[in-house]
Amino acid sequence: MDCLPVTVPVTILGGYLGAGKTTLLNRLLADVQGVRLTVLVNDFGEVNIDASLIANRDGETISLANGCVCCSIGDNLGLTLYDLAERPDGPEHILIEASGVADPARIAGYAGCHPRLCLDGIVVLADAETVQARAGDRYVGDVVRQQLAAADLIVLSRTDLLDASATRSVRDWIEAEMPGARVQEASAMSRLAQLLLAGGGGTMDMPSSSSSSSSSGKHDSLFAAWRLASALPLDGAALRRALAALPPAVLRAKGIVSLAEAPGRRFVLQLVGRRWSLEPEVRSDGSALAGPSEVVAIGLAGQLDMDQLEALFAPTLPAGLPRAVAVLLRQEDRA
Amino acid sequence: MAGPITVFSARKIITMDAAIEEATHVAVRDGIVIELGDLDDCAAWGPYTLDDRFGSGVLMPGLIESHAHLLDGLLWAKAEYVGPVDRHDPSGKLRSGINTVPGLVQRLKELEAGLKDPSQPLVGWGVDPSLNDPIAPITRHDLDQVSSTRPIFLLHASCHIAYVNSATLTLANYAAVKAPGVTRDSSGEPTGELLELAAMMAAIKATAADMIGGSTDAAQFYNFAKVAQARGATTIVDGGGSTYFDPAFLKAALVATGAPDFPARIVAHHNGITVPTAEEMIRFAASLEGKGNDKLIFQGIKILLDGSNQGFTGRLRPPGYLASGANGLWNRGPEELKTLVPALHNAGLQVVAHCNADQAAELFIEAVATAQAKNPRFDHRHFIVHGQLLDESLMRRMAALGIHVTLFSNHLYYWGEFHRAHTFGAFRAGAMNPASTALRLGLVAAAHSDTPVSPVDPLLTLWCAANRVTAAGRVLGPRERVSAHDALRMMTFNAAYLLHRDHEIGSIRVGKRADFAVLAEDPLAIDPMGLRDIEVQGTIVGGRVFGAGA
Ligand SMILES: [Zn+2]
Numbered sequence: 035m036d037c038l039p040v041t042v043p044v045t046i047l048g049g050y051l052g053a054g055k056t057t058l059l060n061r062l063l064a065d066v067q068g069v070r071l072t073v074l075v076n077d078f079g080e081v082n083i084d085a086s087l088i089a090n091r092d093g094e095t096i097s098l099a100n101g102c103v104c105c106s107i108g109d110n111l112g113l114t115l116y117d118l119a120e121r122p123d124g125p126e127h128i129l130i131e132a133s134g135v136a137d138p139a140r141i142a143g144y145a146g147c148h149p150r151l152c153l154d155g156i157v158v159l160a161d162a163e164t165v166q167a168r169a170g171d172r173y174v175g176d177v178v179r180q181q182l183a184a185a186d187l188i189v190l191s192r193t194d195l196l197d198a199s200a201t202r203s204v205r206d207w208i209e210a211e212m213p214g215a216r217v218q219e220a221s222a223m224s225r226l227a228q229l230l231l232a233g234g235g236g237t238m239d240m241p242s243s244s245s246s247s248s249s250s251g252k253h254d255s256l257f258a259a260w261r262l263a264s265a266l267p268l269d270g271a272a273l274r275r276a277l278a279a280l281p282p283a284v285l286r287a288k289g290i291v292s293l294a295e296a297p298g299r300r301f302v303l304q305l306v307g308r309r310w311s312l313e314p315e316v317r318s319d320g321s322a323l324a325g326p327s328e329v330v331a332i333g334l335a336g337q338l339d340m341d342q343l344e345a346l347f348a349p350t351l352p353a354g355l356p357r358a359v360a361v362l363l364r365q366e367d368r369a
Numbered sequence: 370m371a372g373p374i375t376v377f378s379a380r381k382i383i384t385m386d387a388a389i390e391e392a393t394h395v396a397v398r399d400g401i402v403i404e405l406g407d408l409d410d411c412a413a414w415g416p417y418t419l420d421d422r423f424g425s426g427v428l429m430p431g432l433i434e435s436h437a438h439l440l441d442g443l444l445w446a447k448a449e450y451v452g453p454v455d456r457h458d459p460s461g462k463l464r465s466g467i468n469t470v471p472g473l474v475q476r477l478k479e480l481e482a483g484l485k486d487p488s489q490p491l492v493g494w495g496v497d498p499s500l501n502d503p504i505a506p507i508t509r510h511d512l513d514q515v516s517s518t519r520p521i522f523l524l525h526a527s528c529h530i531a532y533v534n535s536a537t538l539t540l541a542n543y544a545a546v547k548a549p550g551v552t553r554d555s556s557g558e559p560t561g562e563l564l565e566l567a568a569m570m571a572a573i574k575a576t577a578a579d580m581i582g583g584s585t586d587a588a589q590f591y592n593f594a595k596v597a598q599a600r601g602a603t604t605i606v607d608g609g610g611s612t613y614f615d616p617a618f619l620k621a622a623l624v625a626t627g628a629p630d631f632p633a634r635i636v637a638h639h640n641g642i643t644v645p646t647a648e649e650m651i652r653f654a655a656s657l658e659g660k661g662n663d664k665l666i667f668q669g670i671k672i673l674l675d676g677s678n679q680g681f682t683g684r685l686r687p688p689g690y691l692a693s694g695a696n697g698l699w700n701r702g703p704e705e706l707k708t709l710v711p712a713l714h715n716a717g718l719q720v721v722a723h724c725n726a727d728q729a730a731e732l733f734i735e736a737v738a739t740a741q742a743k744n745p746r747f748d749h750r751h752f753i754v755h756g757q758l759l760d761e762s763l764m765r766r767m768a769a770l771g772i773h774v775t776l777f778s779n780h781l782y783y784w785g786e787f788h789r790a791h792t793f794g795a796f797r798a799g800a801m802n803p804a805s806t807a808l809r810l811g812l813v814a815a816a817h818s819d820t821p822v823s824p825v826d827p828l829l830t831l832w833c834a835a836n837r838v839t840a841a842g843r844v845l846g847p848r849e850r851v852s853a854h855d856a857l858r859m860m861t862f863n864a865a866y867l868l869h870r871d872h873e874i875g876s877i878r879v880g881k882r883a884d885f886a887v888l889a890e891d892p893l894a895i896d897p898m899g900l901r902d903i904e905v906q907g908t909i910v911g912g913r914v915f916g917a918g919a
Contacts, residue, residue, distance in 0.1 A: 050702075052704075077645060077646070078645070079645070079646055110581065110582070112569075112570040113582060116570050116574060133701075134702045135698070135700075135703075136698075137698065140565075142549075143548050143567040143568070144566075144570075145547075145567075146546060146549065146551075146567065146568075147546070147548050147566075147568070149542045149544075149545030151547070152547055173684075173728065174702070176695075177698075
């Protein structure tokens with residue numbers, strides 16, 4: 035039997051009431067790309083999953099044929115999460131729908147309530163039509179701003195109801211209000227799972243087409259992935275510098291890498307918008323594994339500048355190897 | 370067949386009824402007051418037994434704690450009280466506050482020595498380093514002096530913080546717990562302080578798992594009633610959040626409160642806190658109709674609008690919290706509240722709204738105004754719980770809409786200085802919990818402890834409303850002080866009115882229940898600063914005598 039990594043990544047999905055969280059969740063559950071996901075929702079009554087996907091419904095829990103589970107947070111999020119993390123047959127990824135008035139940063143604290151859990155990222159939905167007006171509201175203006183400020187990735191919903199210039203102006207407003215924000219339009223996010231989920235238990239789950247510098251598949255023409263592979267360990271300091279300097283067009287990156295500084299074990303890379311982590315791989319039997327390194331960065335086609343990424347990551351490749359050799363080695367990996 | 374008559378005598382009976390304000394004897398039959406006056410007046414009803422054990426005491430209507438939480442009873446049952454504030458325990462004994470870290474360590478050592486099983490965790494509650502003198506943090510190093518092997522878990526009075534020793538950190542694998550609320554020292558080691566439930570979860574699971582998740586322990590009900598009874602209460606509110614709609618929990622509650630020796634009445638609000646939607650709240654409330662007993666009554670549905678002021682999570686109008694200008698947290702979204710409140714109002718329920726700060730109160734008032742405009746109801750008695758920053762304008766709107774209030778007067782004493790220095794500043798700290806203005810405007814105002822947040826002690830609460838003195842001795846907003854008589858009325862008749870029980874309790878009057886508190890001194894004759902120290906000699910509930918600490 036395969037030895038599963040023991041860490042379960044947790045994503046927080048925030049955003050004000052009516053921002054489209056449920057719609058996004060339903061889309062995600064319908065196409066979860068093989069990840070065994072559990073979604074904890076606030077308002078169970080609002081969940082509206084296509085009946086053809088449902089395998090079983092039991093009180094406040096819906097089990098889907100694809101292995102995913104959707105259940106109510108109940109009256110104690112900490113307890114619900116803790117018990118979920120204790121289950122041997124538990125999920126590979128957990129997504130928590132924060133209430134419409136919650137501060138997602140606070141909810142994110144719960145992602146560390148059990149030794150097995152770790153925070154993957156905070157994704158906040160904003161209704162493109164109303165977010166600006168709400169941010170000025172007497173009762174909830176501060177709440178809406180707090181939510182946007184907490185986001186690693188801001189997803190704009192309902193842009194289909196606006197013309198291009200109106201959408202542009204909302205984006206400009208968010209970028210001015212929240213410097214450094216990563217903003218994406220929901221309608222452009224096909225294959226949500228690849229953007230929102232870490233992949234099975236934090237292991238690599240690469241886009242089906244992994245050739246670098248090309249968009250990954252026909253119905254994903256909006257979607258692009260860039261890939262780095264190396265048979266030799268990477269330079270950890272250079273990798274951290276590259277991650278910190280990633281352009282906003284990179285919405286998600288995942289990877290498993292070996293680092294020259296720590297031979298004999300691997301590290302798991304997770305990046306959601308502005309947040310990234312590079313942690314030692316934890317395996318349930320406590321073993322460490324050495325191996326080749328792989329990193330995938332995902333973003334929108336047309337926005338992802340492949341040359342820029344090549345240049346950014348070039349210093350991470352083993353020192354002393356001429357760049358041409360490094361490129362050659364990587365091409366061999368790919369073959 | 371009518372039962373036997375008992376006549377209770379007292380040095381003085383304070384009736385809190387306008388018709389006849391004083392008496393010396395009260396005749397009781399079948400739990401009901403049948404006469405009030407002197408012994409001759411009572412004798413007119415025929416043969417009686419004279420009970421003069423309280424003959425030198427002062428009898429008054431049983432005190433009513435209008436907002437408290439059953440959790441208090443569970444904490445007494447499952448954990449040792451080791452806080453800095455004096456607190457009466459369920460036996461009526463005063464537990465003196467421990468307000469130094471060495472004192473705390475000493476007390477924990479004594480408790481530790483009494484535990485036989487070396488793996489049994491030592492669980493304490495009520496600690497609050499901000500009330501220690503000197504103010505000093507509690508760390509695992511302090512607690513390791515108590516034991517390096519037995520897990521120790523101490524819950525903060527706010528229930529939002531915990532302190533643990535190294536044994537607990539190891540047992541619960543805190544090396545791998547990544548919650549940001551795990552306070553760490555400069556070397557990255559946990560200090561033993563755990564902030565908020567997310568960080569506390571693993572420690573609770575390892576040491577006190579039976580304290581979360583709907584305990585059906587009978588002791589929680591007894592302790593809850595006993596602590597209040599020892600300080601003169603005959604009725605105490607379980608203020609929302611309990612799951613009486615759960616058959617197992619309801620059964621435990623009915624069995625406990627149904628026993629003849631159960632020492633107080635519990636009025637329980639329906640749960641609008643952990644139940645997510647209006648439809649379910651209404652359904653659960655309806656399912657409990659007619660399900661109570663003589664000492665367990667369901668009334669009102671409790672909803673939460675905001676957080677707590679001392680936790681900086683109450684929703685304030687501008688200018689927000691002192692210095693930072695920050696604002697707190699909504700418990701439910703304003704849009705949701707604007708439909709939830711009318712839905713509950715239309716269902717005929719009494720809405721009991723937790724509004725700690727003024728923006729939450731303003732929103733609730735607007736929601737009730739919307740509900741009343743569409744579907745006017747008379748005598749709904751919706752009321753605000755806490756209402757700490759209500760001002761005259763808000764309260765005039767409340768009066769117009771029929772909204773009343775139970776104020777959190779205990780805050781003036783326990784956190785008055787804290788609010789002045791850290792949350793509200795001088796003016797708003799002086800304006801907190803404005804009981805005098807509320808009464809002047811015709812609101813039916815009561816006051817409460819919100820135990821376990823502050824100790825349940827109705828005499829202390831009415832002392833707070835009458836004196837408005839902080840722990841440091843400063844008087845906050847002297848004009849908002851109320852007379853001893855008004856303070857007594859807040860904790861009796863007014864509280865009964867809020868609970869739709871004023872026809873039965875809240876004053877001593879022929880036809881009402883024989884629920885009395887017996888005090889050693891006359892609260893209307895002494896300096897109001899002495900109100901909190903009055904000795905309680907016992908209570909009488911439905912004619913049955915419960916001695917102090919019964
Ligand atoms: Zn409360």
